[in-house]
Amino acid sequence: xxxxxxxxxxxxxxxxxxxxxxxxxxxxxxxxxxxxxxxxxxxxxxxxxxxxxxxxxxxxxxxxxxxxxxxxxxxxxxxxxxxxxxxxxxxxxxxxxxxxxxxxxxxxxxxxxxxxxxxxxxxxxxxxxxxxxxxxxxxxxxxxxxxxxxxxxxxxxxxxxxxxxxxxxxxxxxxxxxxxxxxxxxxxxxxxxxxxxxxxxxxxxxxxxxxxxxxxxxxxxxxxxxxxxxx
Amino acid sequence: xxxxxxxxxxxxxxxxxxxxxxxxxxxxxxxxxxxxxxxxxxxxxxxxxxxxxxxxxxxxxxxxxxxxxxxxxxxxxxxxxxxxxxxxxxxxxxxxxxxxxxxxxxxxxxxxxxxxxxxxxxxxxxxxxxxxxxxxxxxxxxxxxxxxxxxxxxxxxxxxxxxxxxxxxxxxxxxxxxxxxxxxxxxxxxxx
Amino acid sequence: xxxxxxxxxxxxxxxxxxxxxxxxxxxxxxxxxxxxxxxxxxxxxxxxxxxxxxxxxxxxxxxxxxxxxxxxxxxxxxxxxxxxxxxxxxxxxxxxxxxxxxxxxxxxxxxxxxxxxxxxxxxxxxxxxxxxxxxxxxxxxxxxxxxxxxxxxxxxxxxxxxxxxxxxxxxxxxxxxxxxxxxxxxxxxxxxxxxxxxxxxxxxxxxxxxxxxxxxxxxxxxxxxxxxxxxxxxxxxxxxxxxxxxxxxxxxxxxxxxxxxxxxxxxxxxxxxxxxxxxxxxxxxxxxxxxxxxxxxxxxxxxxxxxxxxxxxxxxxxxxxxxxxxxxxxxxxxxxxxxxxxxxxxxxxxxxxxxxxxxxxxxxxxxxxxxxxxxxxxxxx
Numbered sequence: 001x002x003x004x005x006x007x008x009x010x011x012x013x014x015x016x017x018x019x020x021x022x023x024x025x026x027x028x029x030x031x032x033x034x035x036x037x038x039x040x041x042x043x044x045x046x047x048x049x050x051x052x053x054x055x056x057x058x059x060x061x062x063x064x065x066x067x068x069x070x071x072x073x074x075x076x077x078x079x080x081x082x083x084x085x086x087x088x089x090x091x092x093x094x095x096x097x098x099x100x101x102x103x104x105x106x107x108x109x110x111x112x113x114x115x116x117x118x119x120x121x122x123x124x125x126x127x128x129x130x131x132x133x134x135x136x137x138x139x140x141x142x143x144x145x146x147x148x149x150x151x152x153x154x155x156x157x158x159x160x161x162x163x164x165x166x167x168x169x170x171x172x173x174x175x176x177x178x179x180x181x182x183x184x185x186x187x188x189x190x191x192x193x194x195x196x197x198x199x200x201x202x203x204x205x206x207x208x209x210x211x212x213x214x215x216x217x218x219x220x221x222x223x224x225x226x227x228x229x230x231x
Numbered sequence: 232x233x234x235x236x237x238x239x240x241x242x243x244x245x246x247x248x249x250x251x252x253x254x255x256x257x258x259x260x261x262x263x264x265x266x267x268x269x270x271x272x273x274x275x276x277x278x279x280x281x282x283x284x285x286x287x288x289x290x291x292x293x294x295x296x297x298x299x300x301x302x303x304x305x306x307x308x309x310x311x312x313x314x315x316x317x318x319x320x321x322x323x324x325x326x327x328x329x330x331x332x333x334x335x336x337x338x339x340x341x342x343x344x345x346x347x348x349x350x351x352x353x354x355x356x357x358x359x360x361x362x363x364x365x366x367x368x369x370x371x372x373x374x375x376x377x378x379x380x381x382x383x384x385x386x387x388x389x390x391x392x393x394x395x396x397x398x399x400x401x402x403x404x405x406x407x408x409x410x411x412x413x414x415x416x417x418x419x420x421x422x423x
Numbered sequence: 424x425x426x427x428x429x430x431x432x433x434x435x436x437x438x439x440x441x442x443x444x445x446x447x448x449x450x451x452x453x454x455x456x457x458x459x460x461x462x463x464x465x466x467x468x469x470x471x472x473x474x475x476x477x478x479x480x481x482x483x484x485x486x487x488x489x490x491x492x493x494x495x496x497x498x499x500x501x502x503x504x505x506x507x508x509x510x511x512x513x514x515x516x517x518x519x520x521x522x523x524x525x526x527x528x529x530x531x532x533x534x535x536x537x538x539x540x541x542x543x544x545x546x547x548x549x550x551x552x553x554x555x556x557x558x559x560x561x562x563x564x565x566x567x568x569x570x571x572x573x574x575x576x577x578x579x580x581x582x583x584x585x586x587x588x589x590x591x592x593x594x595x596x597x598x599x600x601x602x603x604x605x606x607x608x609x610x611x612x613x614x615x616x617x618x619x620x621x622x623x624x625x626x627x628x629x630x631x632x633x634x635x636x637x638x639x640x641x642x643x644x645x646x647x648x649x650x651x652x653x654x655x656x657x658x659x660x661x662x663x664x665x666x667x668x669x670x671x672x673x674x675x676x677x678x679x680x681x682x683x684x685x686x687x688x689x690x691x692x693x694x695x696x697x698x699x700x701x702x703x704x705x706x707x708x709x710x711x712x713x714x715x716x717x718x719x720x721x722x723x724x725x726x727x728x729x730x731x732x733x734x735x736x737x738x739x740x741x742x743x744x745x746x747x748x749x750x751x752x753x754x755x756x757x758x759x760x761x762x763x764x765x766x767x768x769x770x771x772x773x774x775x776x777x778x779x780x781x782x783x784x785x786x787x788x789x790x791x792x793x794x795x796x797x798x799x800x801x802x803x804x
Contacts, residue, residue: 119644123766125751140738172647175774198474242626249621290579313491362494362585
């Protein structure tokens, strides 16, 4: 971009920020108009971020260097009782990442505490975040009485993944944890019957991992799909 | 004692009600028979004039067919197939030119000029999941499921079982040898 | 594994036997293997073995685009295929923040409810077959064929539709759809009292299913059971009412709940009765929808050219005839899903089989399994 194009675009963006969109819409050259619009979006975002940081600084009254995190009532309850176990609160308190060590205790707390009463485990998902990243298990919890939800993320190391089981707390976790073990290899400690669910008992490998290589043959059956003449 | 007789009465009465329904259906057998004597009688497939305002919609799921004269080799159907049952190979040729040696017509029936020569167009009907996704993106509407709204182009065909699995691979492109391809694409110097 | 431990019961010695109800069996609703530990008649433990129909749906979904996943979701629960599509599409539209046209919502609800009727007809007919009643099976299948004919009219396929797309549906309804549908409903609704007379109120059926396989409400919630199985135990939970999606909040329908009329609350008869009543409610919804469906409008208006959701994840559940069908989708901003999990309701229903069938006889285990209405395609994916 040449410098007078620069100043032309900066001019137009300023006018647009002040409210006059015609300055940009009347540019005839399509590429310059596109650049001006992009610069306008960037300027608007920068202004918004400034505003946010100003207001958060004001509400904190200055002093603490961290940003104030928006929490839901459930995540606030959790952070008041188990503040050390929380790694991160995401998505305005709807998603909480926890450390794996005390997960069993926290799960019992979630199910039995009068303000939480999360008696229904909706879904238990295993996730492989990437070949260099850890494995992760996500729990979606729901309360039939209070009708609120929360999602819990727990990371597991890739080499030796272990997470405490919650199958005694929510019985649904029994089979869902077996499936996660089958697909990812995450061992759920103290599970009373952890064996493969969908694959045969003597299958090798953890199929849903991103670096999964299927075995060459299984009891004499060729495993990879080979179709002659089809390529 | 009373419960004993009530149970007997309930059992007998409910059984008789059930049998009465079956009897009623049996004596009305001419009116209510739903059995078709296949293959002499066949259930009609939905035809085109069942009330669609949009004329081109393909509401039929049957065997796939390709009008090769219209195919421009854009590979859209191959990309969108979820089970990879379509295999296409193409070569670049001069746009819009007829090449009689390999039967390449150069212009489709809609007037589009073809820039690619299709030497291989195989559809494996044993893999096809009949989802109909390949018929929507085709710009020339040359791949379609036979019958129904397409009955003018090709009669319906849903009974195409074979004895050998390899016979279920439908090869639509004409056989072209390597020399013919070389001549068509002008690789050996002769521009055609 | 043959004869296990020897158990002393008074002067008679009873030995525990392991019986295999193998993957090929007419009443296991698919390829399911049950290892039943019994002493000859009374069952002490049932261990299900699944995985015979595992087709790696979730692994496949990580290498195909979002629109190509829809035929795969069809095939998971092949009996209620429209509801599977519906669940996926609702989750995707919430992730991408798309609002579909009004007519599309009505079409989707009509299709989903028709498929709910068809699925319940199959479940009830096959359940009758399991406990020995051969006639209602064919009656219900005759009515189910009429529904499948309606589907063939609309999208060409009878069982696996690929009908609902992200942002719309694949075809608009034919011009005479309303008259055909009303004809079907007028024909079908008087048949439901006939089914009741044939099967539900039959004394033999009641003797076989009432008080059998009682599932208390706390057990059901803890095991994650949902849908008619949970409602049969008295819990009034329906995703269409409690977490409404699409335009279900515009329709007026009841949520039938088991009442323990012929036995304990939560037995097999209650679950059967809930399904029978749900068919009537679905008929009501379809009639209301056909009356108020807006004319005209493009059903492809909001279908994006390339489905590329923003980065993020979503879990959304919808009500399939078997329970809470949920899709957990993680998107990394590209055209191909990063993780696609289908939370199937039949898997939770099968896991509760062991708990509720201890202490019953072997033929009761078959009756309990039939009342849970499982489909192996959904369990194994």
